[in-house]
Amino acid sequence: GTGPGDRVAFLGFNHPLLLITLFACARIGAVFVPLNFRLTSSELSFMINDAGVHSLIVDEEHLAVIDSARADIDCNRYLCLGAVQTGWESLAAALSQALPPPPQIDARPDDIAGILYTSGTTGRPKGAILTHANFWANNLNWLMAVEFAAEDVVLNCAPLFHVGGLCVTVLPTLMAGGCVVLQRAFVPEQFVDAIERHHASVAFAVPAMLLAVTALPAFAKANLSSLRLIIAGGAPVPEPQLKLFNGLGIPMSQGWGMTESASAVTFLDPSQSIEKLGSCGQATLLSDFRLIDAEAQPISEANVKGEICMRGDNVSPGYWKNPNATAEALDADGWFRSGDIGYLDADACLYVCDRLKDMIISGGENIYPAEIESMLYAHESIAEVAVVGAPDTRWGERAVAFVALRPGATLTLTQMQTFAEARLARYKLPRELRFVDSLPRNSNGKVLKNELRERCQRDS
Secondary structure, eight states, rough: OOOTOEEEEESSSSSSEEEEEEEHHHTTTTTEEEETTTTHHHHHHHHHHHTTTTEEEEEGGGHHHHTTGGGGGSEEEEEEEEOOOOOOOEHHHHTSSOOOOOOOOOOOOOOEEEEEEOSSSSSSSOOOEEEEHHHHHHHHHHHHHOOOOOTTTTOOOOOSSSSHHHHIIIIHHHHHHHEEEOSOOOOOOHHHHHHHHHSSSSEOOOOHHHHHTTSSSGGGGGOOOOOOEEEEOSSOHHHHHHHHHHHTTTTEEEEEEEEEEGGGEOOOOOOTTTTTTTTOOOEOOOEEEEETTTOOOOSTTTTTOOOEEEEEETTTOOOOTTHHHHHHBBBBTSSSSEEEEEEEEETTEEEEEEEEGGHHHHHHHHOOOHHHHHHHHHHTTTEEEEEEEETTTTTTTEEEEEEEOTTOOOOOOOHHHHHHTTTSSSGGGGGGEEEEESSBBBBTSSSSSHHHHHHHHOOO
């Protein structure tokens, strides 16, 4: 009952059938919609209805969250992955039917292949449209950048509903004929164990995952010698983390991209991982980027910060049923505004500073929280840190550091400032220190800084 243009959604932990669903949709011209399994019923209802989902596939662990919202959801078919449940069709039974293969659709490059919803750190998530051309261009970008081969064993524990999990390693590896070790979800101990047991050659992780891995007591004795590369993305990687893995002889290369670019726009060649520490590299094969200033004029000089804009065969044509958001992001020449701030070095390598919306303006000076956070992660007492701006009657805004301490550790504002002032200009120093048990994060591991800013505003 599913045909060209129909949307098919998958809700569940990482599973091979998610990939089979994606490939099946591509074959018949349907549109694949992976859903974030950490969302609430109301959040999922919004996405399912916004996408106009025809068929919904759900694993056993997430049936209840959909059942609780059935009255608010309009789908043609509800398919259960696993044991048969009341009110659900069995996917296994559907797959076992002796049906003739459906005709393969001759899809055009600009036909929609997927709708991936943004993480929605502020406001409602938007459905980023990804075409067949977007997926293919992204695969080719990664194949050329990382040189994936049939001999590679690539570990992925990142959620496949996110471009980081789906598009950075999994799809390019399968295209190259390599092996994917697909973990159901991220568990730090299992991440290390899988590298040792399967002799993984490449792994993908976001910085929050790597932070959890390096905090394991067993990490110091782990055998990670099979790794030729760790690909990091999703957020700027703190410098101490980069140095740690490079010190172990494991190149760590950052890429920069977004859901709207099917992942990669830039990538740092592994051979430059130490020389260009902290850089996300240069444009990938089928992508381009540039920096613009506050008046939307291109910046060509080195070390001048501006908003990163992207263009290329992998870049989304816009947002599903949201022409206003599309018009705000995409200009007439095809440049997509990212909302990220970065600068180029003398070799045209990109360094990402922060999100435009996270920038703090204090006394007329621009302060980039990611710079402060990267430095503070080197403090022996700090397990996690996030810096946000708070209203300040004198300076407009002041920097506030939210810190989760390591077990048994203590820290005062003066101690933190003393540690930081040797590395940062005084106007960048946090003026306030707040302790948290852990930082609030969304399902992709990104810190929800809007929640931290709201706390500051309530208390101001």
